[in-house]
Amino acid sequence: MYLWDTHIVAHFTDNHPILLRHVENVEWHEIALPSPTVAELVRGRGEFALKATPERVVEAHQLLWQTQQLIARFRQLLIDDESAKVFKKLLSRVQSKKRYADMMIAAMALAGNHVVVTRNTKHFTDLLPPGQLVNWIDTPPR
Amino acid sequence: MTCNVILTPQNGRFLAYIAGLPDCKAQADSRDKVLALIQARLKEIIKRSEIVKLRISHFGQKSEKLEPTEKRNGPAKIAKLPNLVRVDAPIAADDKTVHLETPWEYAGIFKNDPTLWPMMEEIERQRDRQIVYPKKKKRKK
Numbered sequence: 668m669y670l671w672d673t674h675i676v677a678h679f680t681d682n683h684p685i686l687l688r689h690v691e692n693v694e695w696h697e698i699a700l701p702s703p704t705v706a707e708l709v710r711g712r713g714e715f716a717l718k719a720t721p722e723r724v725v726e727a728h729q730l731l732w733q734t735q736q737l738i739a740r741f742r743q744l745l746i747d748d749e750s751a752k753v754f755k756k757l758l759s760r761v762q763s764k765k766r767y768a769d770m771m772i773a774a775m776a777l778a779g780n781h782v783v784v785t786r787n788t789k790h791f792t793d794l795l796p797p798g799q800l801v802n803w804i805d806t807p808p809r
Numbered sequence: 810m811t812c813n814v815i816l817t818p819q820n821g822r823f824l825a826y827i828a829g830l831p832d833c834k835a836q837a838d839s840r841d842k843v844l845a846l847i848q849a850r851l852k853e854i855i856k857r858s859e860i861v862k863l864r865i866s867h868f869g870q871k872s873e874k875l876e877p878t879e880k881r882n883g884p885a886k887i888a889k890l891p892n893l894v895r896v897d898a899p900i901a902a903d904d905k906t907v908h909l910e911t912p913w914e915y916a917g918i919f920k921n922d923p924t925l926w927p928m929m930e931e932i933e934r935q936r937d938r939q940i941v942y943p944k945k946k947k948r949k950k
Contacts, residue, residue: 677929682917695911707936711928733918740912758941767939 668699669801670744670776672785673707676700678804680737689784689803699744699781703771708734746771750778757794766790812910814847816840827851 671679678686690698712731719727746754754774761770769787773794776783783791786804813828823843826834833854835846919925 673932674929677919677925679912679916680919680922681925682920687916690916707932710935711932714931715924715928727924730919730922730924737912737915737918740910740915761941761943763943765941766936767941768936770941 668697668742668744668779668781669693669784670699670701670772670781671704671741672772672783672787673704673711674786675784675803676704676708676737678786683804685805685807686803688808692808696742699742700738701744701772701775702746703768703775705738705743707768708738744775744779744781746775747778750775753778762793765794770794812851814844816843830854 675686679690709731712727712734716724716727716731750771751774754771757770757774757777769790772783773791775781776795776799780799782799782801783795784801784803785791786802788800788802791800812830814825815828817824822836822838823840824834824836825843825847827847830851833847833850835843835850837843837846
């Protein structure tokens with residue numbers, strides 16, 4: 668499956684033309700939101716909703732609700748025991764500084780033989796083999 | 810997988826059919842029974858069939874704006890109908906989940922939202938703050 672990093676969802680909601688062409692070329696059941704992506708989206712919208720001024724509180728909570736509806740439309744991939752094992756292994760063998768959430772998503776991809784879709788490929792290059800990493804924003808489909 | 814079921818009470822009975830699949834229908838004397846029946850019928854159909862996505866529009870053609878088939882015929886119109894319920898029908902076919910409802914209608918939904926990218930920048934900042942260092946190069950406190 669293609670596991671979407673958080674900003675890929677944002678590009679989808681912003682109608683990114685190259686991303687939409689990639690989406691057209693696969694089936695929806697091949698795309699999934701890994702649980703760290705879901706967590707970040709909900710946290711992002713949630714913080715805005717909880718800190719909103721009276722002038723923006725309605726809009727902020729509507730955006731949170733719409734984001735929840737959007738997430739529900741996607742297939743979601745929960746981190747499982749196998750991914751947790753790989754995650755632990757990655758953490759113990761880290762060679763250069765890494766972002767915690769990137770490692771979590773990479774571990775899910777390695778454990779389930781999935782492909783990570785991200786624009787931040789440099790953060791994943793030494794975590795995943797080249798075949799398990801794609802950039803659907805800057806690289807148009809063939 | 811979720812799908813939309815049109816549920817209509819009629820002469821003390823309940824009629825149900827799956828939106829988009831008019832041949833998949835059921836009737837019973839209670840709401841719960843008819844939902845169970847329609848769910849079983851849908852499972853039977855999907856077990857012996859395949860769902861093929863027929864692409865009618867072609868992305869990039871100027872004459873036709875990108876509007877995938879799911880978006881055109883999708884649940885946006887259906888969702889306004891009364892007596893609409895959703896039935897969860899977990900189906901395992903070669904480890905694929907069949908989505909009759911897709912996220913297509915959410916493409917571009919936040920296009921005019923000025924908070925989208927500031928929020929994404931904050932998400933990135935938070936990710937940047939949670940760093941794992943190699944054991945020998947632990948950050949000094």
